[in-house]
Amino acid sequence: MPLITETILTTTSATGETHVAPLGLIAEGDRWVVAPFAPSRTLDNL
Structure with missing residues (x-):
């Protein structure tokens, strides 16, 4: 399971x-993956 x-x-x-919201960052080796929920205002703004 990823961190x-x-x-x-x-x-x-x-x-x-x-808009202020929590956001999960997933560690994959030496990279970070940004994982906003869909649909969400955060994803719309990004």
């Missing part, structure tokens, strides 16, 4: 609205 580190991510929408 998942939770962090807080702040994004801004196209209209300038700020």
